[in-house]
Amino acid sequence: DVKVTQSSRYLVKRTGEKVFLECVQDMDHENMFWYRQDPGLGLRLIYFSYDVKMKEKGDIPEGYSVSREKKERFSLILESASTNQTSMYLCASSLAVVGGHGYTFGSGTRLTVV
Amino acid sequence: ELKVEQNPLFLSMQEGKNYTIYCNYSTTSDRLYWYRQDPGKSLESLFVLLSNGAVKQEGRLMASLDTKARLSTLHITAAVHDLSATYFCAVDTNAGKSTFGDGTTLTVKP
Numbered sequence: 001d002v003k004v005t006q007s008s009r010y011l012v013k014r015t016g017e018k019v020f021l022e023c024v025q026d027m028d029h030e031n032m033f034w035y036r037q038d039p040g041l042g043l044r045l046i047y048f049s050y051d052v053k054m055k056e057k058g059d060i061p062e063g064y065s066v067s068r069e070k071k072e073r074f075s076l077i078l079e080s081a082s083t084n085q086t087s088m089y090l091c092a093s094s095l096a097v098v099g100g101h102g103y104t105f106g107s108g109t110r111l112t113v114v
Numbered sequence: 115e116l117k118v119e120q121n122p123l124f125l126s127m128q129e130g131k132n133y134t135i136y137c138n139y140s141t142t143s144d145r146l147y148w149y150r151q152d153p154g155k156s157l158e159s160l161f162v163l164l165s166n167g168a169v170k171q172e173g174r175l176m177a178s179l180d181t182k183a184r185l186s187t188l189h190i191t192a193a194v195h196d197l198s199a200t201y202f203c204a205v206d207t208n209a210g211k212s213t214f215g216d217g218t219t220l221t222v223k224p
Contacts, residue, residue: 102147
């Protein structure tokens with residue numbers, strides 16, 4: 001069964017810490033995405049990547065960076081965590097073809113910054 | 115800029131009743147997806163609709179796509195409590211990148 005794996009289900013970090021959220025997919029998908037989800041705000045795209053070493057800003061990139069050194073791995077980095085980055089973070093991947101099959105999502109990481 | 119609008123955003127219905135969730139989008143696309151999210155969980159794929167007139171059914175849920183009207187519907191037949199969840203539609207705009215609606219939170223009451 002195809003999978004997107006996020007390394008942590010729950011994380012608690014302190015303000016100012018550098019935080020790494022890891023996402024690995026085993027489907028050989030070209031595209032990978034990071035979203036955050038907050039009550040009443042839907043899914044908001046942070047960053048995405050169409051290929052290794054490529055990255056594109058989404059709608060809310062401020063305070064975040066990403067790394068994609070290998071096709072299967074897409075990391076989200078909070079350079080200096082703040083309380084307003086407390087959220088559910090969702091990683092997803094998809095095929096880069098016309099007539100694709102939508103996203104496969106990871107199980108999510110609930111991050112709390114204290 | 116593509117906009118995807120779902121309505122209603124909140125839906126409370128009784129078991130056994132039928133209802134439809136609507137998903138409108140603003141630019142041409144023939145690739146639309148429906149996802150389900152249970153509270154505290156991630157999203158899982160429900161339906162993939164890849165052409166005008168596409169219809170998919172699974173259990174009490176049926177999804178359809180009208181690309182000319184830029185409209186997809188998710189029809190619920192004889193709702194049961196297990197269908198309580200948030201349902202998202204998403205439109206594929208650029209070779210694998212989707213724009214999501216805000217989600218419809220469905221609560222099915224006895």
